[in-house]
Amino acid sequence: MITKQSLSVLLILFLICQSGFAQQKRSLTHADYDGWESLSSEKITKNGQFVGYQISTQDGDGRLEIFPFKNPAQKTIIPRASGFSFTPDDAYAVGKIAAQKDSVRVLKLQKKKPDDLPKDSLFIMNLASGKVEKLPRVKSFATPIEKGSWIAIHFEKDLPKKPDLADTTKKAEKPKKTDGTKLLVRTLDGSRFWEFERVKSFGFAPNGDFLQYILAEEDTLDNAALYVLNLSTGESKLVHEKMTTYSNLTFSPKSKFLSFIATDDSLKAKKPVHSLHVYNVSGGTFSHKIEKSTPGIMDGGRVSPDGSIRFSEDESRMFFGVAQDYVDYAYANDTTILDEERVSLDIWGWQDAEIQPMQLVNRSSEEKKTFTAVLETGSGKVIQLATPELDNVNLENKITKDIALAWTDDPYRRAYSWDIQIGRDLYWIELKSGAKTLIEKNASGSPRLSPEGKYAYWYDSRDSAWVAFDIQSKSRINLTKALPVPFFEELHDSPSLPGSYGSEGWLAGEAAILINDRFDIWKIDPKNPSAAVNLTLGEGRKKQITFRRERLRADETFIDPKEPLILSAFNEVNKDNGFFTTSFDGKTAPKQLILSPHRYTGLTKAKESNQVLVRRSTYVENADLYLSDLTFKSLNKASNLNPQQAGIKWGSVELISYLANDGTPLQGLLFKPEGFDASKKYPMMVYFYERNSETLHNYRAPAPSRSTINIPFFVSNDYLVFVPDIKYDLGLPGPSAYNCIIPGVQAVIAKGGVDTENMAIQGQSWGGYQVAYLITRTNMFKAAGAGAPVVNMTSAYGGIRWQTGMSRMFQYEQTQSRIGGTLWEKPLYYMENSPLFTMDRVETPVLIMHNDADGSVPWYQGIEMFMALKRLNKPAWLLQYNGEDHNLVQRKNAKDLSIRLSQFFDHYLKGAPAPLWMTEGLPAVEKGKTLKYELGN
Incomplete structure (x- = not known):
């Protein structure tokens, strides 16, 4: 018999059990990575009524979610959909549906041929009704950009028909050879359609009035052809035929x-x-044909298929590419020489503008290099704008002006191996005549034209000022010289010239340009720069808040002062983020709309309404999508990424303020395990790379390591992770790292909870260098991980960054390595900052990763570190992923590195058994046969 008392006891026990179950969370494992979700491709219709976004897993099938803006719960979910867009009429959503990944994998294991694998499908969703139509075996599709309710669908090749075994009299037809397939052009509602066979390529006119398509050749017949379909009449007209290629x-x-x-x-x-052919679509006739012999083409030039074709907005000009004509090389054309007899070598000449590795990297692009020319579509006149002597012509996104900017850096190119801030000669070109006028010789900066073409403007890093050039008066204007604040990057700490904080665009009529300082935005009239107006009234600098204008129109050419001025805001002290608004007159202080301890990104406004989309995150909260309007009075959460995170120990992050050894105030991020108790002791990882404190509210997804520790994984597995900021003194990169990292670690230790006997450091590239340096200066860390570390600056200085073919000299003289001089000018700086020369001091076990296809840091640097430690009989392991670059690209290798990193640090900081790859190694004869993850005794 159950009494009231026993019932009460049972109830209490039940509640305790339920509470225990509710609190049971597990740590992250390496198996969690594949299914972790991220959001991308968020879009809103022009009228603001419908929203869509793609959710992808790291390795698996994703989905597309589409819903009405006013009712996010009313979602249409399309599994495996991607590459979607809303149609110009706001009536449909269209996109591809990928084949199920697991199914494709099974068939690949069965060695099925590519043609036998499942193909993509297409979906067409009617937004009003929610009805989804699907079409199989789709290669590609397109819709017009600006208007129209059309879609063109290009299908895969038809599957071979199985023979009719019952009909023995009919001989199977041999399929004709062609790389063309069926194209379906139809209204989105399916009420009108046309089908075309053996289509090779196609494309809509931007305004949706016409569609062009090319028929591929069939068998050996010379029957390739170009057609134009009039979408209003349905008439398909032959434009050109019997050419090998149309492009x-x-x-x-x-x-x-x-x-x-x-x-x-x-x-x-x-x-x-x-x-090059110019066809008059409405008239059905050819207006112009351009060949190498056409007057106006540069001497020794030819029409190039590698250059883009663009029209001015009024269609009066067409721009195209001209290449230098082919050169006949006697040696290359000598058919009496066998391939094995041909000499293959690279000659490095001191007089070359670029060193051989850089020439080889750029060889393909140089072979395809084109020089811009323009055709006057009315008169047929061709004018060569760019030439080998002045090879860069900058055309705006929308070409509306009668002038363009041009530049060349050829006179200064030879110094680029060690001086990446070489100058350039700037010109403006009259498009009507091709006449060129010099703006400035050896200028520092990348100029642009103002919307109406009255000014060229750029940031001059040598003067640390924004400048403009008045095209009409041919006068140079210093826009920021008279203003009381700096416009260069104030935290810049390398030997190069500091950059700027950017500009925000021009007001209508070119009444003023908006330029950023570190915190505020200035409205500057180039006719009277000294009368500049601080639009944010200095509130940014006063409160340490960085204000930046949000561009609400993707196709913006100028700033309309009648539109709302929305500012993003970031507090440099506490890292709060949000949005403000203000006026263009600079008479009212910015008004806060929303400011909170989150990170806001990707603000997107509907083109024809005030509805907006924005992502919001913290370390704990996924970067989900929220819906609002320009008042930000309410934020409605639309997506719900990674619900499984609720059952995982996640942790938190805290902003740490401390002083460097030289007294400089610094900040860092301390990531703490869930349920952190300062009275307990936790092992701690220390990771660093330049400055990271501004990422306080970034969401960090669990993911395989490309090179560095995955912070959520280690925090979830009961590690503290500390990420300090670093401030550098020129010539002292190593001591600067020590000066900033060690006191940061000590500040965290003073807060409690750190197991000082079990701390480790890990870094990649520049961080890997600092790991190597620190372990020669302190033994406070029990283990270390160094990815792609430079340990010998004297040998690395003369190396090559193989990805770009550039000499590494610039890195030490001007940028991240921060020595600030040549090896022969500052030999002691190179040696004193190179940990290789003091490797005998190392008492810390090290796991090095350096891959044999590293295009940034010479692979021999990792070898030099490993061999020094091996020679000194110090515990060290070198992971070399074959064919991999600076950071791992292949996911299989990233998963492998993640496992080895956690095993390495668990062994040294948690006392876990060492895996066999650490105790036994992996002999070459066992390569590819075993991974040796197994733990020893």
Whole structure:
């Protein structure tokens, strides 16, 4: 018999058990990575009524979610959908649906041919009804950019038909050879459609009036052809035929012209000759044909298929690329020489503008280099704008002006191996005549044209000032010289010239340009720069808040002062983030709309309404999507990423303030395990790379390591992780790291909870160098991980960054390595900052990763460190992932590194058994046969 008393006891026991179950959370494992979700491709219709976004897993199938802005709960979920867009009429959403990844993997294990694998599908969703239509085996699709309710769908090749075994009289037809497939062009509602066979490529006019498509050749017939479909009448008209290739098809903005490049030379021809054709779409006739012999083309030039074709907005000009003609090399054309007899070598000449490795990296782009020319579509006149002597012409996104900017750095290029801030000669070009006028010789900066073309403007890093050049008066204007604040990067601490904080654009009519200082925004009239107005009234500098203008229109060319001025805001002290608003007159202080301990990113406004999308995150909260308007009075959460996180020990992050050894105030991030108790002792990892405190509210997803420790993984597994900021003194990168990192660690220790007998450091690249340096100066860390470390600056100085082909000299003289001089000018600085020369002091076991295809840090640096430690009989392991670059690219290798990092640090900081790869190594004869993750006794 159950009494009231026993019932009460049972109830209490039940509640205790329930409470225990509710509190049971597990630590992250390496198996959690694949299913972890992230959000991307968020979009809102122009009218603001519908929203969509893609949710992807790290390795697996994702999904697309689409819903009404006013009702986020009413979601349509399309599994495995991606690459979606809303149509210009705001009536449909379209996108691809990928084949199920597990199914494809199973078939690949069965060695199925690519043609036998499942193909992508297409979905078309009616936003009003929610109905989703799906079409199988889709190669690609397109919709018009600006208007129209059309879609073009290009299908995969048809599957081979199985023979009819019952019909023995019918002989199977041999399929004709062509790389073209079926194209379906239809209204999105399916009420009108056309089908075309053996289509190779296609494209809509921006305004949706026409569609061009190319028919591929069939068998050996010379029957390739170009057609234009009039979408209003349904008439398909032959434009051109019987050429080998058609490429670079481009409609003019209002569909008056269709231009293309064609050749009738064989695809195997080494020197194909191309011609450029301009077709009048409405008239059905050809307006112009441009060839190498066309007057106006530069001497020794030819029409290039590697250059882009663009039209001015009024369609009066067409811009295209001209390449230098092919050169006949007797040696290359000598057919009496066998391939094995040909000499292969690189000659490094001291007089070369670029060193050989850089030339080899850039070889393909140099072979395809084009020089901009312009066609006057009315008169047919061709004007060569760019030339080998002045090879860069900058055309705006929308070409509306009669001038363009041009520049060359050829006179200064030879110094680029050690001086990455070389100058350039700036010009402006009259598009009507091609006349060139010098703006400035050896200028420092990257100029742009103001919206109406009255000014060229740029940041001059040598003067630490923004400047403008008045095109009409040909006068140079210093825009910021008279202002009472600096416009250079105030925290810049390398030997290079400091950069700027950027500009925000021009007001309508070019009445003023908006330029940022570190905190505030200035409105500067180039006609009277000294009368500049601080739009944020200095509130940013006063309160240590960085204000920046949010660009609410993707196609913006100028700033409309009638539109709202929305500012992002970031508090440099406590890292709060949010949005403010203010006026363009600079008479009212910025008004706070929202400011909170979060990170806000990706603000997107509907084109025709005030609805906005924004992502918000903290270390604990995923970067989910929120819905609001420009008042930000309410934020409605739309997505719900990673619900599984609720059952995982996650932890928290705290901002730590401390003083460097030289008294400089610094900050760092301390990540603490869930349920952190300062009376207990936790092992601590210390990771660093430049400055990171501004990332306080960043969400950090569990993911395989490309090079550095995954912070959530270690925190979830009961480690403290500390990330200090570093401030550098020129010439002293190593001592600067010690000066900032060690007192930061001591400040964390003073707060309690750190097991000082079990601390480790880990870093990659520049961080890997600092790890190597620190373990020669202190034994306070029980283990260390150094990824791609430079340990010998004297040998690294003369090395190559193979990814770009550049000499590494610039890095030591001007940028991150911060020596500030050549090896022969400052030999002692190079030696004293190189940990290799003091490796005999190391008492810390080290795990090094340095890959044999590293394009940034020479692989031999990791070898030098490992061999020194091996020679000194110090515990060290070198992980070398074959064919991998500076940071791991292949996910399989990242997963492997993650396991080895955690095993290494668990062994030294938690006393876990060492894995066999640490105790036995991995002999070459066992390579690829075992991974040796197994733990020893």
